Amino acid sequence: MLYTRSPAPSRPPTGLPSTSAPDVAASASSSTSPPPAEIEATCLRATIAAIPGSLAEELSDVLLTVGASSVVVQEHRPPGAPEQEIYDDGEAKLWDMCDVVAHFPLEADVAGTLELAVGALEAELEAPLEYVVESVANEAWVEQIKASYVPLQITEDLWIIPEWSKPVDLSATNVILQPGVAFGTGEHPTTRLCLRELRRMADGGELQGAAVMDYGTGSGVLAIAALKYGAARAVGTDIDSLAVVAARRNAALNAYAQPAFVSLQCGAGIDDAEPLASATESDRSFDVVVANILRGPLVELATRLGSYARPGGKLLLSGILAEQAPEIQAAYAAEGFEDFKLQKDQQWALLTATKRAT
Numbered sequence: 001m002l003y004t005r006s007p008a009p010s011r012p013p014t015g016l017p018s019t020s021a022p023d024v025a026a027s028a029s030s031s032t033s034p035p036p037a038e039i040e041a042t043c044l045r046a047t048i049a050a051i052p053g054s055l056a057e058e059l060s061d062v063l064l065t066v067g068a069s070s071v072v073v074q075e076h077r078p079p080g081a082p083e084q085e086i087y088d089d090g091e092a093k094l095w096d097m098c099d100v101v102a103h104f105p106l107e108a109d110v111a112g113t114l115e116l117a118v119g120a121l122e123a124e125l126e127a128p129l130e131y132v133v134e135s136v137a138n139e140a141w142v143e144q145i146k147a148s149y150v151p152l153q154i155t156e157d158l159w160i161i162p163e164w165s166k167p168v169d170l171s172a173t174n175v176i177l178q179p180g181v182a183f184g185t186g187e188h189p190t191t192r193l194c195l196r197e198l199r200r201m202a203d204g205g206e207l208q209g210a211a212v213m214d215y216g217t218g219s220g221v222l223a224i225a226a227l228k229y230g231a232a233r234a235v236g237t238d239i240d241s242l243a244v245v246a247a248r249r250n251a252a253l254n255a256y257a258q259p260a261f262v263s264l265q266c267g268a269g270i271d272d273a274e275p276l277a278s279a280t281e282s283d284r285s286f287d288v289v290v291a292n293i294l295r296g297p298l299v300e301l302a303t304r305l306g307s308y309a310r311p312g313g314k315l316l317l318s319g320i321l322a323e324q325a326p327e328i329q330a331a332y333a334a335e336g337f338e339d340f341k342l343q344k345d346q347q348w349a350l351l352t353a354t355k356r357a358t
C-alpha cells in the first residue's frame with residue numbers, strides 16, 4: 001500500500017526558512033548501488049526509513065519543494081511484522097511509522113538536499129535520518145511513475161490527466177501531462193492554488209485573449225491551463241533545460257505550439273541573462289504574470305517580474321509559505337502593485353495583486 005506524492009521542482013532550494021538542521025550527511029546511514037550495466041540509470045532513489053507518520057507528509061512536501069522529482073510514502077514494516085490496518089473514518093491518515101522514498105536527478109546532492117529538508121520541518125526529528133541512495137534503472141523508473149500518477153481533479157471541471165490515462169470527464173477542461181520530469185502535476189498545494197485562481201479568473205473573463213507569463217514553468221501546467229481557459233499566448237521559462245523541453249512537449253500533448261506557447265530557459269538570479277531580452281516591447285508585456293517558484297527568487301526577481309505586467313495586469317505569486325507573504329508583498333508593492341490578496345492551502349500561500357494603471 002503506497003501513498004504517492006507529485007513530481008516536484010528541479011530548482012535551487014533558495015528561500016526556505018533558515019533553520020538549523022542536524023548533520024544529515026554525516027550522521028545518516030547511506031550507500032549507493034548501481035543498476036545493472038545493461039540498463040541506463042535515469043535518477044537517484046533515496047529511501048528514508050522509519051519516519052513517524054505525523055512527519056512523513058510534511059517531509060514529503062518539503063522534499064518536493066527542494067528538488068525531489070517524486071515522493072512515495074509507504075508503511076515502515078520490519079521483517080515479519082503484520083501490516084498496520086488504516087480504517088476509513090473520513091480523515092486522511094498515514095501509518096504510525098513510514099518509509100519515505102524520494103527520487104532525484106542523477107546529478108543531485110541528495111545528502112545536502114535532505115539536510116536542507118530537515119531544517120525546513122516545523123517539528124524536529126528525534127534522531128538523524130537513516131537512508132539509502134540507489135541509482136534507478138530506466139524501466140523501473142518509468143513503471144513506478146506510471147503506477148504513481150492517476151487523473152487528478154483540481155476543481156469540479158478541471159482535471160490533470162497523465163498522458164497514458166483516459167480523461168474521466170470529457171466535458172471538463174483536461175490538461176494532459178507527462179508526469180515525472182518537471183514540477184507541476186497539480187498535487188502540490190502551490191500548483192493547486194495557482195490553477196484554482198486561473199479558473200476563477202477564467203470565470204470572470206480575465207483570461208480571454210490574454211498574454212500570460214509563467215515564470216518557473218516546470219511542466220508547463222499553469223501556462224497550458226491558461227491557454228485552455230482562453231489565453232491567446234503564453235510564455236514559460238525555467239532554469240532547468242529538461243523542464244523547458246518537458247513544458248514544450250506537454251504543450252504539444254494539448255495541441256499548443258509556437259506562437260501560442262513558447263518555452264525558454266532562464267537563469268536562476270537577476271544577474272543572469274533576461275530570457276526575453278531579444279523580444280519586442282509588446283512581446284515582453286503580459287496581462288497575467290504567474291510565478292510559482294520560491295521566496296528567495298521571488299524577492300530577487302521582483303523588478304523583472306513586475307516589469308512583465310502591463311498596467312492593470314494581474315500577478316500570481318506562489319511557492320511560498322504563508323508566513324513569507326508579507327516580505328513578498330512589500331517587494332512587489334515597491335514595483336507598483338496593489339490590491340494584494342492572500343489565499344492559503346495548508347501552510348502554503350498564493351499572493352495575488354494588480355499593477356497600478358499609469
